[in-house]
Amino acid sequence: MNPTVTRPAWTTDLELEIFEKIINQHAPHLPKKRLHETKPPETTEEIENFYRFRVAGAAHDLFIVQVCANIIGQIPDPELQLFLSQQIGDDGAHAENTRRRAQVISGRDPIEDIQRQVQKHWDYMGDLPIRNWQGFLAFELHYEMHIVASLLVNSRTSKISDPESAKFSATRIQPEEAFHRVGVVKWWQRKYDQASPAEKADLVAQILELDEEGQNRRNPYLKEHWQLTHTAIGTDIDDLPKIYDAWRQEVLAYFLDTPVSRLPQLVSVND
Numbered sequence: 001m002n003p004t005v006t007r008p009a010w011t012t013d014l015e016l017e018i019f020e021k022i023i024n025q026h027a028p029h030l031p032k033k034r035l036h037e038t039k040p041p042e043t044t045e046e047i048e049n050f051y052r053f054r055v056a057g058a059a060h061d062l063f064i065v066q067v068c069a070n071i072i073g074q075i076p077d078p079e080l081q082l083f084l085s086q087q088i089g090d091d092g093a094h095a096e097n098t099r100r101r102a103q104v105i106s107g108r109d110p111i112e113d114i115q116r117q118v119q120k121h122w123d124y125m126g127d128l129p130i131r132n133w134q135g136f137l138a139f140e141l142h143y144e145m146h147i148v149a150s151l152l153v154n155s156r157t158s159k160i161s162d163p164e165s166a167k168f169s170a171t172r173i174q175p176e177e178a179f180h181r182v183g184v185v186k187w188w189q190r191k192y193d194q195a196s197p198a199e200k201a202d203l204v205a206q207i208l209e210l211d212e213e214g215q216n217r218r219n220p221y222l223k224e225h226w227q228l229t230h231t232a233i234g235t236d237i238d239d240l241p242k243i244y245d246a247w248r249q250e251v252l253a254y255f256l257d258t259p260v261s262r263l264p265q266l267v268s269v270n271d
């Protein structure tokens with residue numbers, strides 16, 4: 001029996017189920033739902049912090065666009081290319097919306113600040129995202145999959161938000177990101193299912209190694225970004241390292257078709 005066929009499909013319901021399990025174990029005090037209504041940034045300081053937070057969000061999306069645009073011509077896989085063309089369009093639209101909302105709120109066009117932050121992603125990730133298809137998969141895991149639990153914590157605990165951005169997020173970003181995650185899962189499963197048993201073992205080892213490299217590369221950024229998120233929108237970040245590590249384990253267990261208990265000791269965001 002092929003275990004990749006018997007695993008449940010990767011859906012937002014499955015994500016929530018895994019997230020609740022992790023929260024019950026590592027942060028049972030976190031609210032099950034948002035407790036407070038958010039308010040827009042008002043003071044000069046709130047607006048400045050919110051601006052920096054939005055610039056970081058747009059940079060995350062624009063970096064994805066730049067990486068995918070680079071890779072789309074390098075991997076001659078039409079199925080992947082069609083998926084990436086959609087990801088580029090979607091994440092580009094997310095970056096553009098975030099840019100324009102930041103511009104309305106701050107009164108200045110953030111495009112140059114955004115590109116400066118994108119350059120930081122290139123600097124710390126190095127050639128990993130575009131090294132080969134396995135490196136690109138590790139990039140997709142880090143930029144699309146591993147961040148999900150921390151975004152769910154943000155959505156329950158944030159105190160400041162822009163109502164226009166929240167609307168765009170609910171109607172466009174959230175469903176499109178769910179689609180991206182499923183697209184990454186499907187691409188990987190196609191590659192994995194086509195491999196022989198010996199190749200499968202080899203692929204799992206390669207992906208683990210590159211995902212670990214990605215984690216080491218991202219650790220300083222993640223810490224800094226969580227601090228910025230806390231300062232800008234008031235999210236609860238105390239338990240994020242434990243939640244992040246546990247979520248990443250679950251994602252890798254699913255991708256590599258290996259129970260969490262049989263994964264090797266992984267790099268922690270705290271390392």
Ligand SMILES: [Fe+2]
Nearest residue numbers: 061090091094
């Ligand atoms: Fe996005």
Ligand SMILES: [Fe+2]
Nearest residue numbers: 091144177180
């Ligand atoms: Fe995305």
